[in-house]
Amino acid sequence: MSDDKKQTGGCQCGSVRYEVSGSPMLSVKCHCTDCQKSTGAGHMMGAAYLDGQFSMSGETSSYSYQADSGGTVTSEFCKTCASTVISRSTSYPKMVMVRIGTLDEAMDFKPMIQVFAKHKRSWDKDWPDVPSFDEMAPAPGK
Secondary structure, X not given: OOOOOEEEEEOOOOOOEEEEEOOOOEXXXXXXXXXXXXXXXXXXXXXXXXXXXXXXXXXXXXXXXXXXXXXXXEEEEEOOOOOEEEEEEOOEXXXXXXXXXXEOOOOOOOXXXXXXXXXXXXXXXXXXXXXXXXXXXXXXXX
């Protein structure tokens, strides 16, 4: 995705809409049990953007919980259809994680990393050439 590219997305019913611009800072396939439960699948696919790359309209509700990473994650979902659209973590306060499945146009998505692989379901296939971590990946430069 080029730095000037804009993409739109939203919830299932269309009440919540968002726009992202530029390239994500990180794309991830997360196998943690919280993501499994919130998606109803073996993982969550997300793209992390800086707050300045993201804007959203519509009414959301939220749910916060302590993540395996130690931070508090707050997921935001549509008040009407309950589709989870984004999440934020106190571990990365200036970033928003967009759920890839909520984008309007399918993009050629391949995660940069896979995290919490120790919780990966045996039936959930992944990319063998993408770095995988049993826990949260170390912060860049560490």
